Every structure is written in C-alpha cells, then in structure tokens.
Amino acid sequence: MQKKHMTKPQQKRTLKTRANLISAAKHIIDKDNFEALRVEDVISIARTAKGTFFAHFKDKDALMDIIIGEKIDAYLDNLEALPSPKTISDILNAFEPLVQFMASERYVFDLIIRYSGAAQIDQIGHIATTFGRQTTILESWLSEANFRNDISPELQAEGIQAFMIQAIALKFCELHNSQSINDRFSLYLNAWLKPIIAH
Amino acid sequence: MQKKHMTKPQQKRTLKTRANLISAAKHIIDKDNFEALRVEDVISIARTAKGTFFAHFKDKDALMDIIIGEKIDAYLDNLEALPSPKTISDILNAFEPLVQFMASERYVFDLIIRYSGAAQIDQIGHIATTFGRQTTILESWLSEANFRNDISPELQAEGIQAFMIQAIALKFCELHNSQSINDRFSLYLNAWLKPIIAH
Amino acid sequence: MQKKHMTKPQQKRTLKTRANLISAAKHIIDKDNFEALRVEDVISIARTAKGTFFAHFKDKDALMDIIIGEKIDAYLDNLEALPSPKTISDILNAFEPLVQFMASERYVFDLIIRYSGAAQIDQIGHIATTFGRQTTILESWLSEANFRNDISPELQAEGIQAFMIQAIALKFCELHNSQSINDRFSLYLNAWLKPIIAH
Amino acid sequence: MQKKHMTKPQQKRTLKTRANLISAAKHIIDKDNFEALRVEDVISIARTAKGTFFAHFKDKDALMDIIIGEKIDAYLDNLEALPSPKTISDILNAFEPLVQFMASERYVFDLIIRYSGAAQIDQIGHIATTFGRQTTILESWLSEANFRNDISPELQAEGIQAFMIQAIALKFCELHNSQSINDRFSLYLNAWLKPIIAH
DNA sequence: TATGAATGAGCGTTCATTCAT
DNA sequence: TATGAATGAACGCTCATTCAT
Numbered sequence: 160m161q162k163k164h165m166t167k168p169q170q171k172r173t174l175k176t177r178a179n180l181i182s183a184a185k186h187i188i189d190k191d192n193f194e195a196l197r198v199e200d201v202i203s204i205a206r207t208a209k210g211t212f213f214a215h216f217k218d219k220d221a222l223m224d225i226i227i228g229e230k231i232d233a234y235l236d237n238l239e240a241l242p243s244p245k246t247i248s249d250i251l252n253a254f255e256p257l258v259q260f261m262a263s264e265r266y267v268f269d270l271i272i273r274y275s276g277a278a279q280i281d282q283i284g285h286i287a288t289t290f291g292r293q294t295t296i297l298e299s300w301l302s303e304a305n306f307r308n309d310i311s312p313e314l315q316a317e318g319i320q321a322f323m324i325q326a327i328a329l330k331f332c333e334l335h336n337s338q339s340i341n342d343r344f345s346l347y348l349n350a351w352l353k354p355i356i357a358h
Numbered sequence: 359m360q361k362k363h364m365t366k367p368q369q370k371r372t373l374k375t376r377a378n379l380i381s382a383a384k385h386i387i388d389k390d391n392f393e394a395l396r397v398e399d400v401i402s403i404a405r406t407a408k409g410t411f412f413a414h415f416k417d418k419d420a421l422m423d424i425i426i427g428e429k430i431d432a433y434l435d436n437l438e439a440l441p442s443p444k445t446i447s448d449i450l451n452a453f454e455p456l457v458q459f460m461a462s463e464r465y466v467f468d469l470i471i472r473y474s475g476a477a478q479i480d481q482i483g484h485i486a487t488t489f490g491r492q493t494t495i496l497e498s499w500l501s502e503a504n505f506r507n508d509i510s511p512e513l514q515a516e517g518i519q520a521f522m523i524q525a526i527a528l529k530f531c532e533l534h535n536s537q538s539i540n541d542r543f544s545l546y547l548n549a550w551l552k553p554i555i556a557h
Numbered sequence: 558m559q560k561k562h563m564t565k566p567q568q569k570r571t572l573k574t575r576a577n578l579i580s581a582a583k584h585i586i587d588k589d590n591f592e593a594l595r596v597e598d599v600i601s602i603a604r605t606a607k608g609t610f611f612a613h614f615k616d617k618d619a620l621m622d623i624i625i626g627e628k629i630d631a632y633l634d635n636l637e638a639l640p641s642p643k644t645i646s647d648i649l650n651a652f653e654p655l656v657q658f659m660a661s662e663r664y665v666f667d668l669i670i671r672y673s674g675a676a677q678i679d680q681i682g683h684i685a686t687t688f689g690r691q692t693t694i695l696e697s698w699l700s701e702a703n704f705r706n707d708i709s710p711e712l713q714a715e716g717i718q719a720f721m722i723q724a725i726a727l728k729f730c731e732l733h734n735s736q737s738i739n740d741r742f743s744l745y746l747n748a749w750l751k752p753i754i755a756h
Numbered sequence: 757m758q759k760k761h762m763t764k765p766q767q768k769r770t771l772k773t774r775a776n777l778i779s780a781a782k783h784i785i786d787k788d789n790f791e792a793l794r795v796e797d798v799i800s801i802a803r804t805a806k807g808t809f810f811a812h813f814k815d816k817d818a819l820m821d822i823i824i825g826e827k828i829d830a831y832l833d834n835l836e837a838l839p840s841p842k843t844i845s846d847i848l849n850a851f852e853p854l855v856q857f858m859a860s861e862r863y864v865f866d867l868i869i870r871y872s873g874a875a876q877i878d879q880i881g882h883i884a885t886t887f888g889r890q891t892t893i894l895e896s897w898l899s900e901a902n903f904r905n906d907i908s909p910e911l912q913a914e915g916i917q918a919f920m921i922q923a924i925a926l927k928f929c930e931l932h933n934s935q936s937i938n939d940r941f942s943l944y945l946n947a948w949l950k951p952i953i954a955h
Numbered sequence: 956t957a958t959g960a961a962t963g964a965g966c967g968t969t970c971a972t973t974c975a976t
Numbered sequence: 977t978a979t980g981a982a983t984g985a986a987c988g989c990t991c992a993t994t995c996a997t
Contacts, residue, residue, distance in 0.1 A: 172996090173960065198987070208962045213988065272471060275531060287531065309554040314545060321524035321546070325516070328523075332474060332486075350517065354553035355508040372977075397971065407979040409974080414977095418971065570975090571981065596966065606983045611967065670869065673929060685929065707952040712943060719922035719944070723914070726921075730872060730884075748915065752951035753906040770956075795992065805958040807995080812956095816992065 177215050179205040184222055193223065194266040221284070224274050227267060228285020230260060235292055243303045247348045250300070251341060254323065262327045262340055272324070293320065306352040315352065322347035376414045378404040383421055392422065393465035420483070423473055426466060427484020429459060434491055442502050446547045449499070450540060453522065461526045461539055471523070492519065505551040514551065521546035575613050577603040582620055591621065592664040619682070622672050625665060626683020628658060633690055641701045645746045648698070649739060652721065660725045660738055670722070691718065704750040713750065720745035774812045776802040781819055790820065791863035818881070821871055824864060825882020827857060832889055840900050844945045847897070848938060851920065859924045859937055869921070890917065903949040912949065919944035 183204035187196050198219050202212050216222045234257040244250045261268055274286040297316035307315060326344040382403035386395050397418055401411050415421045433456040443449045460467055473485040496515035506514060525543040581602035585594050596617055600610050614620040632655040642648045659666055672684040695714035705713060724742040780801035784793050795816055799809050813819045831854040841847045858865055871883040894913035904912060923941040 176961075197985090208964095209988085210963065210990085211961055214960075218988075219986095269468075269472070272527070273468065275527065290531075307553065310549045314549055317524065317528075318521070318546065318549065321520045322517075324527070325520035325523065328471060328474065346513065347517065347520070350509045350513055351550070354506065375977085401980095408972085408981090409979050410977075412972065574982075595964090606985095607967085608969085608984065609982055612981075616967070617965095667866075667870070670925070671866065673925065705951065708947045712947055715922065716919070716944065716947065719918045720915075722925075723918035723921065726869060726872065744911065745915065745918070748907045748911055749948070752904065773956085799959095806960090806993085807958050808956075810993065 176205075176207060176211060180207060180212060180215060181222070181226065183207075184226060188226065192266075193227070193264055193270075196223070220270070220274070223270055224284040224286050227270060227274075228289055231257065231271075231286065231289040232292070234260060235289060235296060239296055243300050245304060247306075247345070247352055250319070250348065251345055254344075255341060258323060258327065258340060258344065261323075262330055265331055268327060268331065290320070307354070318351050319348065322351060375404075375406060375410060379406060379411060379414060380421070380425065383425060387425065391465070392426075392463050392469075395422075419469070419473070422469055423483040423485050426469065426473075427488055430456065430485065430488040431491070433459065434488060434495065438495060442499050444503060446505075446544070446551055449518070449547065450544050453543075454540060457522060457526065457539055457543065460522075461529050464530055467526055467530065489519070506553070517550050518547065521550060574603075574605060574609060578605060578610060578613060579620070579624065581605075582624060586624065590664075591625070591662050591668075594621070618668070618672070621668055622682040622684050625668060625672075626687055629655065629669075629684065629687040630690070632658060633687060633694060637694055641698050643702055645704075645743070645750055648717070648746065649743055652742075653739060656721060656725065656738060656742065659721075660728055663729055666725060666729065688718070705752070716749050717746065720749060773802075773804060773808060777804060777809060777812055778819070778823065781823060785823065789863070790824070790861050790867070793820075817867070817871070820867055821881040821883050824867065824871075825886055828854065828883065828886040829889070831857065832886060832893065836893060840897050842901060844903075844942065844949055847916070847945065848942055851941075852938060855920060855924065855937060855941065858920075859927050862928055865924055865928065887917070904951070915948050916945065919948060 180201060183201045184196060186204060187200055196219070198209070198212060201207075201222075202209055216225075238253050238257070241253055244253055261271055271286055274284050275290050294313065294316045297319055298312040301312035301315045323344060326340045326347065329338075329343060330340045379400060382400045383395060385403060386399055395418075397408065397411055400421075401408055404411075415424075436455070437452050440452050443452055460470055470485055473483055474489050493512065493515045496518055497511040500511040500514045522543060525539045525546060528537075528542060529539045578599060581599045582594060584602060585598055594617070596607070596610060599605075599620075600607055603610075614623075636651050636655070639651050642651055659669055669684055672682050673688050692711065692714045695717055696710040699710035699713045721742060724738045724745065727736075727741060728738045777798060780798045781793060783801060784797055793816075795806065795809055798819075799806055802809075813822075834853070835850050838850050841850055858868055868883055871881055872887050891910065891913045894916055895909040898909035898912045920941060923937045923944060926935075926940060927937045
C-alpha cells in the first residue's frame with residue numbers, strides 16, 4: 160500500500176497542479192461566467208506557468224469540457240438521488256436545474272452541443288459522457304414509470320433529450336421567446352410520453 | 359429623370375459587386391468547404407476591398423446565412439413540388455437531401471442551429487426564414503396526412519424538427535455512428551407520429 | 558504630380574507606421590542594446606497593434622535586418638566619403654568603426670553572419686545587400702591603390718572580408734582574446750595585401 | 757576494495773546511459789539532421805528521463821559539441837594519415853570531406869563558428885579542440901611545404917581557416933552560388949599561399 | 956544518479972472587423 | 977460606395993532548462 164504511494168510520487172504533484180488550475184478556473188467562472196474565462200487569468204490565479212496549463216489541457220475548451228461535465232454530473236447526482244418520477248411533471252421538475260444551467264449562457268449551450276459528441280473514441284470528453292449517463296438514468300426511470308410501452312425506454316429517453324435541446328435552442332431564438340423553456344419542454348413531453356390516440 | 363439615370367447604373371454596379379462576392383464565396387465552398395471560407399479569400403477572388411465586403415454584409419455570418427439559406431430554400435423548393443406525403447417513409451424520403459446537407463459539415467450544422475432563430479427580431483436571416491418555411495410545409499402536410507390528431511400539426515412539425523436535429527447531432531457523435539441518420543430519424547418519426555397505445 | 562500623391566494615400570500612412578515601428582525599435586536599442594529588443598516593447602512604444610508589426614515585418618529578425626543594415630550602410634557612407642586609402646593602415650582605420658559595430662554585441666555579429674546571405678533571391682535582406690556594397694567599395698579602392706596586381710581587386714576584397722570576419726569571430730573566442738581585433742586584422746591584411754616573396 | 761566493487765558497476769551504468777543518449781542523438785541526426793534534434797526525442801529513444809540528460813550534458817549544445825567534434829576528429833584522423841601535401845591542390849583535396857561536412861547544414865556551420873572558440877577557458881569543447889588540432893596539422897604541413905616564408909606557418913594556417921569559412925559562408929548565400937565551395941576555396945588558397953609579386 | 960513535472964519569457968498567429976480617406 | 981491599412985485580444989506554442997523528490 161505504502162509502496163504504491165511511493166512509486167508515483169509525481170502523480171500527487173500532478174494532481175495537485177491540475178486541481179489548482181481547475182479550481183482557479185472555477186473561481187473565475189463563479190465570479191464572472193464561463194465566457195469570461197481567460198487562460199491567462201487561470202494560470203495567474205493558479206500561480207502556474209502557461210506551459211503547465213497546456214501540458215494538462217489540450218486547449219481551453221478541454222478545461223471547459225471538464226468543468227461543465229463536472230457540473231452536469233453534479234446535477235445528475237441530485238437527479239439520481241430523487242425517487243423515480245411517476246409523472247411528466249416529476250420529470251420536468253427533476254430536470255429543471257440542469258436545463259437552467261444549460262440555458263444559463265449561450266456560450267455554455269454552444270459548448271455542450273459541440274462537445275456532446277466526439278470525433279474519435281479517444282476524444283470522448285466529460286460532457287459526452289454525461290449524455291450517456293443521462294440516457295441511462297432516464298431509461299431506468301421510464302422502464303419503471305410505464306408512460307409508453309410501444310417503444311423502448313431508450314428511445315423514449317433519446318426523445319426527451321431531443322426535446323430538451325430543442326426547448327433550450329428555441330429559448331436562444333428571440334422569435335420564440337414568448338414561451339418559457341419549461342412550458343415548451345412540458346408541451347413536448349406530454350406529446351411524446353402521453354400520446355392520446357383516438358380510435 | 360436624370361437622377362434615375364444616375365442611380366440605376368450605380369445600383370447595377372452594387373448588385374454586381376454583391377453577386378461577385380457571393381459567387382466568390384460559393385467557389386471557395388465548392389472547392390473546399392464552408393468552414394474553410396475566409397473573408398480574405400473571398401475578396402481576393404472577387405477583386406474587392408475588405409471594406410466593400412462589410413459594406414455589403416453585416417458580418418461573415420451574414421454571408422453564410424445567405425448562402426446556406428439559399429441552399430436550404432432550393433431543397434425546400436424540391437420538397438414543395440412533391441405530392442403531399444402519406445406515410446412517414448414519404449416524409450423521410452422527402453427530407454433526405456436536406457438532412458444530408460445539414461449533416462455534411464459540423465460547421466454548417468452548428469451555424470444552422472445558431473441561426474435557426476435570430477438574436478433580434480430585426481435580424482431574422484435567411485436560415486431562420488427557411489425554418490419557418492419548413493414548419494409551414496410540414497404543417498400543411500401533417501394536416502392532410504392525419505398522423506396524429508391529439509396534438510396540433512404545428513407541434514408535430516416542431517417535434518419532427520427536434521428529431522431531425524437530434525438524428526444529425528448524434529451522427530456527429532462517433533459513439534452512436536453504428537446507425538445511419540435516416541435510420542434513427544425514421545425510428546423517431548414512427549414513435550412520434552404513430553404512437554400505438556394499448557388500452 | 559499632385560494626382561500621383563493622391564492615388565496612393567495609403568502608402569503615406571503605411572510608411573508612417575513603418576517608420577514609427579523602426580524608430581521605436583531604435584529607441585530601445587539605443588537605450589539598451591539589440592539583444593534586449595522585445596516586439597512587445599516596440600509596439601507599445603510605437604502605439605501600434607501586434608498584428609500591424611507582423612504585417613510590416615515577417616518576424617523580429619526582419620526588423621533587425623533592416624536596422625542593422627541601415628547602420629552598416631551609414632558606416633559605408635562615411636567610408637565612401639573618405640579619400641581612397643593608400644596604405645593598409647588607411648584601410649584599417651577606415652573600417653574600424655564598422656568593425657567595432659559588428660563586434661559590439663555577439664547577438665549582432667551572429668545576426669550579421671546569419672543574414673549575410675539569403676536562401677532565395679527574394680529574401681535578400683538589407684544586411685546581405687551591404688555586403689555587396691562593401692565589396693564594391695573595396696574593389697574600387699583596391700584598383701586604385703595597387704597593393705597586388707597578381708589577383709583581381711574583387712578577390713582582394715573578398716579576402717579582406719574573410720579576414721575581417723575571422724578577426725571578429727576570434728574576438729568572441731576567449732582563447733584568443735589577448736590580441737585586439739584590429740591587431741589581428743592588421744596582421745592578416747599585411748599578409749594578404751603585401752606578401753613579400755623571396756626569389 | 758568493497759568500495760571499488762560498488763563503484764565500478766555504477767560507473768558502467770553511467771557510461772551506458774551516456775552512450776545511449778549519444779547514440780540516440782546520432783540516430784536522430786542520421787534520420788533527419790542536426791537542426792531537427794530535440795532533447796525530448798533523444799531521451800525518448802534512449803528511454804531516459806530529461807533530468808538524466810542534463811546530468812550528463814551541461815546543455816544541448818554540449819551534446820552537439822561532442823557529436824560534431826567527434827565527426828570532425830574522424831575527418832582529421834583521415835587527413836593526418838595522408839602524406840604531407842606538396843601542392844595547394846593536395847591541401848584542397850585533403851580538406852574536401854571536412855568542408856563538405858561543415859557546409860552540409862547551416863545549423864552545423866553556425867554551431868561550429870560559435871563553438872570554434874570557447875566562451876571561457878574551462879569550457880573548451882570538442883569543436884574548439886579540433887580547431888586547434890586543425891591548426892597544428894596545417895602548421896606542420898606548411899612548414900614542410902614552404903609555400904610562403906614571409907609569414908609564419910601559424911598565420912598561414914589561420915588564413916586558410918578564414919578562407920575555408922568564407923568559402924562555406926558564401927555557399928549559404930545564393931547570390932554567389934554559381935561557384936562551388938571548392939572552386940572558391942581553391943581561388944583563395946592560391947592567392948593566399950602563392951602570391952606572385954611583380955617587381 | 957535518475958526522474959519528469961513544472962517553468963517561462965516571448966514569439967508568432969488568427970482573422971473578423973473597423974475606420975479614415 | 978470603395979479602399980485596405982490598422983486593430984487587438986487571446987490563444988497556443990516552443991523547448992531548453994530547472995528542481996524537488
């Protein structure tokens with residue numbers, strides 16, 4: 160055990176530097192916002208050299224991916240802790256904080272969209288991973304809740320994500336801003352999860 | 359009279375410059391792609407000064423908006439010429455060329471997402487207009503086709519757009535590239551437009 | 558005349574900016590030295606944007622080439638104004654200021670060596686040009702002075718340059734610093750221009 | 757005794773590491789060239805840490821000095837094995853391989869110029885040593901060959917070196933590349949060693 | 956001696972956009 | 977309208993060298 164600790168003494172230092180950089184970045188984001196983050200400021204607060212920054216993160220976006228991913232993960236943690244929702248309203252309420260965050264800054268939303276996928280397997284970032292997690296959570300909810308049984312919980316989950324994105328995207332579009340994100344999202348989910356078919 | 363005389367040739371010249379710039383841009387896009395377009399190259403091919411470019415287009419994105427909007431309009435023209443679709447498969451086939459274009463370049467997709475709405479009412483651009491047109495076309499189709507009558511054709515149309523975007527977005531995410539865009543889109547549309555509810 | 562002035566109104570502005578940058582650089586060099594010059598400082602003194610600097614000069618060295626070349630040219634101007642030297646001592650005296658300058662900073666000497674030639678015709682810089690001028694001046698002197706008539710003045714000139722470089726180079730080499738540049742240069746020139754052959 | 761026992765294997769290991777580093781460097785130089793050599797690559801091929809590199813060599817140039825010095829020494833070995841030259845042509849032929857090497861890369865030439873002397877007496881490097889050796893060889897040749905007796909063999913030797921450098925330097929200057937290095941060197945040497953003075 | 960993360964100053968780049976003529 | 981030089985705020989990079997373990 161102790162030996163293992165001693166074999167990688169650098170790792171501790173590396174981890175510390177990395178943590179310093181990330182917390183410096185978070186500090187800036189808390190004080191201002193994501194868009195206002197400058198690499199120069201991060202390293203100056205973290206008391207680190209520029210070279211060190213780029214040794215830890217491929218570029219500024221890579222750091223953003225980590226921080227945003229972490230935030231989303233925190234929302235998902237809370238979400239997971241909730242009792243399995245029974246109604247669409249429950250789902251909406253559960254997702255509200257995450258939706259608010261994603262819609263908080265156009266810059267953040269754009270980044271999430273851009274990083275929701277990866278060009279290559281080895282480029283899967285934090286944000287991309289959270290999307291997978293989101294699906295998993297939704298799937299388990301939906302299999303318990305039994306909204307629809309004509310389609311798989313997975314497909315239902317993907318639909319929910321599509322509508323979530325759509326609702327947020329339309330918020331950034333002034334043409335449609337008469338309606339709140341949640342109202343629109345609610346509309347979509349009702350139509351998606353509770354279709355009423357007349358025979 | 360005289361005034362008219364002096365104005366006309368000027369307008370002609372203006373239009374010519376504008377056309378030059380647009381065709382220069384198209385040339386670059388054909389040779390390379392949308393992302394590779396640089397204002398510098400456009401004006402060099404159009405043999406124009408940089409200032410002239412910005413006298414004709416508010417910014418680079420405005421030019422992009424015009425060119426992409428024009429392309430989308432052409433697809434919608436073809437789409438409109440088709441007989442009103444009766445099946446989901448008809449809808450998918452009708453939209454395929456447009457979907458292919460939107461998925462051709464991540465840059466184009468991002469731009470379309472960003473410009474699907476306009477930041478301000480007075481800035482409704484070409485792309486935003488085509489989205490409206492798309493909705494209108496879909497609405498008329500859906501009111502004739504009678505897929506679902508529990509929700510408005512407008513909502514149905516919005517859902518289709520959400521799923522179209524989702525299908526394309528997941529294409530840019532290698533994690534899900536086992537499935538083609540159209541297969542996924544088809545899956546979504548069936549679930550969206552033909553929900554089968556057991557009682 | 559006036560028309561010509563009006564056709565290129567930009568050129569004046571361009572020239573002014575360029576002159577600003579160069580004089581800012583000279584200011585720094587005068588205050589400190591060549592090696593101490595920082596692009597950042599130049600633009601800050603010239604009140605110019607960084608982009609402007611690199612629009613005018615390919616890189617920092619290009620600016621150095623111009624300034625050093627200008628300085629060498631000034632020395633050559635003085636040199637040309639002198640009466641044609643009759644003795645080796647005259648030549649040494651004439652060249653002394655230039656030699657002193659070239660030996661003033663290792664950085665300068667290295668730069669001169671590096672830029673004395675050009676990789677391509679279109680890259681002939683100021684320094685490279687001064688070398689040609691130096692040869693021309695020396696040639697004319699040597700054809701009048703008649704030190705040696707077994708070899709062309711051009712060859713004599715090239716030899717003088719070779720020895721000048723050698724004398725300076727050895728100055729930067731502590732192993733040989735017992736002797737002054739000029740003493741060594743003098744030794745060389747006597748052996749080169751006044752060989753005494755016993756028969 | 758015991759101490760010796762413990763020291764020897766360590767020394768062996770040290771020498772092995774050093775040899776590894778040098779051979780890794782040579783590998784890179786053979787594959788690419790001197791300029792392309794990066795410490796990073798050397799240690800990666802030698803499977804060594806960066807710190808180890810600098811424990812063995814004061815700096816990167818120290819390694820270069822060793823490798824280039826070794827190469828020059830090999831040329832001088834061959835040169836020394838030759839019979840004492842009687843003609844200028846003999847000298848030229850003898851030096852040709854060395855001249856070719858020095859002219860092979862601008863980077864190498866610059867480094868040789870810079871290191872032909874040493875900044876401090878205690879830093880006399882390999883290259884500087886080879887220059888001394890070169891002079892010694894030339895001196896012995898020249899005292900036997902009796903080209904000129906108005907100046908010392910040492911001065912003659914220095915002149916030859918000056919002209920060798922000049923010939924190579926002009927090769928790096930495209931303006932004069934009509935003539936080969938050796939042709940120019942030959943011209944110089946004839947004028948230097950065999951001046952014909954009319955009385 | 957070996958390790959390798961951290962350093963760090965400065966350079967060059969990017970390129971859409973502005974503005975004085 | 978047309979011109980094109982100037983802007984400018986980051987970003988990313990370079991890479992030999994240092995230093996604590």
